[in-house]
Amino acid sequence: MFASYAKMWVMTTRRIPAFLRTFCQSKRMLHQVDIEASALLQNNLLQRNNTLYNYGSGTIRCTIFDNVGQYHPIEMKRRDLVSKHELLPRDLRKIERSRKQDLVPSLLVRQNGILISLLTTRALIKPDMVIVFDSVGSGISLDSRTHKKFIQGLELKLGNQVVNKDTLPYEFRALEAIFVSALSNMSSEMKVLLTVCNGILEDLEYSITRDKLRFLLVQNKKLTVFRRKAVLVREMLNDILEQDDVLCGMYLSDKLRGNLRAKDDHAEIEMLLETYYSHVDEIVQTVEGTISNTKTTEEIINIVLDSNRNQLMLLGIRFAMGTLSLGAALWIGSLYGMNLENFIEETSFGFILVTTLGVLCTSWLFAYSIKQLHKLQKMSLAANPHINIK
The missing domain is CATH 1.20.58 (Methane Monooxygenase Hydroxylase; Chain G, domain 1)
Structure with a gap:
């Protein structure tokens, strides 16, 4: 019996090294899998961040204007755009968001440039260069009449210093061209909406039909969206006018020459922005008046229908x-x-x-x-x- 126990002990001790070797190999394999999973997760996170900020991948089609208004289209890498022009990776979101319907305008002042996003226009303004990003949205293509008119107006405005001796700095002339184009498009859209809406309101004074009421509802929704867009532009201008440091930072030419502006020395850009603020406010007031007339007409129609009922x-x-x-x-x-017999039958x-x-x-x-x-x-x-x- 002792011999059998000794034999079993020898067999068991022989199996232990093999088990240890198997255990060590499994542990090394799990460690290798963990390293590969960590590397894959890190690559996914890096790719996700690059996708979130659109940084380091792909190119952006844009049009570059020089200091005399001459322009040429190019394709620029996102990494080069951020590194050469001192932008932040998150600034690319504003540029790429133009592919969708982005109603929120913005004007960001950077170290050596102004990044503006206004309606369908995305541009980077520098002291001697303007980069217009061609990824316009809201159904406006690069071959459209509106975009071509904007490019021609910007070319003419940037060349005014050579032709007409314009005293405004280069960056202010670029801003003026962008605001003029945006306000022109807003005014044209407003005229179309007001003409259609006023025509429906006049027709409703003579007869009330179901089709007219449905058409009025659709136009009222379009007017509400347009009003929201104009209000956002007005709020953006109002916020900029209240920030003295932003107004002073928009003097890119003086900043390039080393001339630092005082905190309250921004009369030129303030007057320029206040002019456009008044125009946008007039558009908002006009649209709000039409919306008020539409709501009044709807209330009168409801009163008439209630009276008929x-x-x-x-x-x-x-x-x-x-x-x-x-x-x-x-x-x-x-x-x-x-x-039945009654006395009435017997009388005449x-x-x-x-x-x-x-x-x-x-x-x-x-x-x-x-x-x-x-x-x-x-x-x-x-x-x-x-x-x-x-």
Whole structure:
């Protein structure tokens, strides 16, 4: 028995190194899997951040204007755009968001440039260069008349210093061209919306139809969206006008020459922005007036429809009262026409008596019902003695 136990012990001790080797190999394999998973997770996070900020991958199509207004289209890498022009990676989100409908405008002042996002225009303004990003949105293509008109206006405005000796700095002339284009597009869109909406309101004064009301609802929604867009532009300009450091930082040419502006020395850009602020505020007020007229018309239409429904209800009530009043005459006539003996049949004035009695009962009951209906129609609180007004 001792020999058998010794043999089993020797076999067990021989199996332990093999088990340890298997355990160590499994541990090394798990450690290798953890390292690969960590590397894969790190790569995914890095790719996610690059995708979030659109940084380091792909190119952006843009148009570059020089200091005399000459332009040429190029494709620039995102990494080069951030490194050469001293932008932040998150600034690329504003540029790429133009592919979607982005109604929120912004004007960001950087160390050596101004990044502006206004309606469908995305541009980077520098002291001697303007980069217009061609990824415009809201259905405006690069070959559209609106975009071509904007490019021509920007080229003409940037070349005014050479032709017409414009005294404004280069960056202010670029800003002026962008704001003029944006306000021109807003004014054109506003005129179209107001013309259509006013035409519907005029037609509703003559006849109210279901199609007109549906069309008015659609136009009212478009006016509300347009008003929101104009209000956002006005709020952006108002916020910029309240920040002295931002206004002073927009003097890129002076900053390039080393001339630092005082905190309250920004009269030129302040007057320029206030001019456009007044134009945008006028657009907002005009649109709000039209929306107010539309809501007033809708309320009047609802009042008219309620009045028509009330008249139909009153007509139905009058018919019901007339039917009830005729019930009295029918009841009297049915009593007279029963196959029972009564003293009225023996007289010569029975028919006249029954007819007169039926007419009188019908008239009295109808008049009493109409009188009660008129009392219910009165809306005077003082006429009701049971109501105490304190």
